[in-house]
Amino acid sequence: MAVTAAGAQQTVETVEAVFRIESARIIAGVTRVVRDVQIAEEIAQDALVAALEQWPESGVPDRPGAWLMATAKHRAIDLVRRKETYARKLAEVGRALEDAPPPAEPSGPDDIDDDLLRLIFTACHPVLSTDARIALTLRLLGGLTTDEIARAFLAAEPTVAQRIVRAKRGLARAGVAFEVPYGADRAERLGSVLEVVYLIFNEGYAATAGDDLVRPALCEDALRLVRVLQGLMPAEPEVHGLAALLEFQASRIRARTAPGGEPVLLADQNRTRWNGLLMRRGVEALHRVGGGPYGPYALQAAIAACHARAARYEDTDWATIAALYAQLARVVPSPVVELNRAVALSMADGPEAGLALVDALTGEPALKDYHLLPSVRGDLLARLGRHEEAAAEFARAAGMARNTRERDLLLDRAARARAGRP
Template identity: 50%
Template sequence: MGQDAAEKMREVVDGVYRSDSRRVLATLIRLLGDFDLAEEAMHDAFAAAVEQWRREGVPKNPAAWLISTGRFKAIDGMRRRARFDASLGEIARSLEAAASDTSGWENESVEDDRLRLIFTCSHPALPPDARIALTLREVCGLTTEEIARAFLTAPPTVAQRIVRAKRKIKDAGIPYQVPSQRDLPDRLDAVLRVIYLVFNEGYSASSGSSLTRHDLSGEAIRLGRLLIELLPEPEAMGLLALMLIQESRRAARASPEGDLILLDNQDRSLWNRDQIAEGTALVERALSSRRFGPYTLQAAIAAVHAEAPTAAATDWAQIVGLYDVLLRVEPSPVIELNRAVAVAMRDGPSAGLPLIDALLASGELEEYHLAHSARADLCRRLGRTAEARASYERALALTQQAPERRFLQRRLEELPD
């Protein structure tokens, strides 16, 4: 086979890697019982594919070929290393015995393995930052460097989190399985939280020079789609709906120079109507189930904003009502803050300001820059310039994101002396 043909085959294998590597890895983790061993076996299988497919042609089921090859590569590797560690020989014999009957694993749904992987990476026994790093690494296939860059963290720190998470899964005997119906609500919530944390960092970066990080929000939406494909629970639909509707505004949220544009001032013709339509349909499905939760309610609020042709036409009464329900489902000072802003939009700044002042007085939001910027805005609208200035300055001191800092600085400069 000539050089051109070899390059074409490598492109074919690369394409299979992009489309199927996460599925292959998920099944190898189940079959081999070890993250690192499975990852090594997967890469060995893809390396073998470049040579064997070039000679024998691409198999009818590339993923099954890769799983089988990876498994036997792992067994062979254990046999070789058994000379130095007798326990590996026993493991190799056990895996080889199981491998003699392929019908069991070939008939199991590979998609079930992906769902198992999501739940394992998001297990509540792991620290939140480790859940995020492990999910992005193993489920999404991001490199350690990509994860570190996205979260402005040093690559060695991310690598350590992933190593510790894998060790915890092994040492604690965390099962590689989808939880039972009894345990599903609590475990599903942990999965949804991981996906939402990834999305939030992409939708509104916590620090840095960019307002958003499309790669992260895109990965979160991809995870959300995969989750409802494998497990169509109402709250999973609600979370995907919320992410789609929020993501629909991306093009309108910043100026060409990268400056922040508030919702009221956005050019709504730039909103992605396909994402809004898909998200709204998902909200309706989730609400109709009568088994919805906080993500569905937040998506319903986002849908009310999305349906308004202009900022002035927003149904603030409906939004306040939805926040009332959301607070009963999931009490939170941040949700109370959002409700106070909605009340101010419905009834005027003098109605919302006491609610925000009470929240700040409780101390729970003292370090939350959006609480101070919301208070500053209401004071500005009421003509209480000195208070507005103090609150804008406090918000500015707490903000790490460059576009938000520029926005707050402009607000300060616009205040009358």
């Protein structure tokens, strides 16, 4: 049967869409066979090429994801069986594979999920730098191309490509096992996994540099990753805590910017634009944390829930938020947490209370170049009627801000403060 150009193009788009959805599971399944993330990714790409070559002629299979998985695993086992060039790989996997027939179907769904969990812990291994973990996670688990990752983080594509290559080599060099850790090691490694997802989301929610305040695609990638983690690790409270936090934060994304892309402060946001479905998902995830002592992500989710429950900014329960920040400061002491607590205190007890805490933070080395410190101080000074001092703080914050939208907002606030306007 002749294949039309339109039909072929539609098939290509189907292949690419299926691969984007299934690539993480395919790479994970193949990594279990070859024990090397870099080789596994190459084999997964080979399976994609095979689909692009065959499906326009044969048609899309009934189970396209299973077809890709089976094709990739066939190639992986062929690769392991080869002598000489891949003898080392054969020794690592074990001689038993020599007698194992190629699977006609992929492993069961439970096995695939186990492999995916192994891949997440491998990509987020603390042996890698934070930047390397983020890039590798987005590549292997988010399905992003190198170009997409580079554009998301405003980095040069060759830099990101090298970062990913070095990450894969670093895992191989360190002999990182393709496994889910247990006990104390698991708790430590889980922290690294959650940190990577959190950082990916934050870069989408409040971009550190560039012309856009929000990059929703990164937020969506982080949400997808944390939802996968929820399914794979349903007994881990902090996984649900992070999920709740991201769902609540994501619910406000549409209201955070004006039509022209300008930032809209929390006090000025149109709360009817907050996404009710995501807020409900946040409530459900927070409920799944359970009643035990909250970890840092669950505490932040509880703070976000306070905002979600307030129909108007004026209805916000700032006293509870301040108490939650105090608890968070005990769990994870941090100048940034203290700065956020200062804002909550200023709303609960007045700007003087917040300013006293902010002034105590001005000598913190970790906040030396943090533009939100002078920004918060400027806001508190403006509320106290100390407009000239407030203007100077806003101008100082603008000089530190790397994001164009934030810089413009801070310069505008400086001008308004000089004019004695709120």
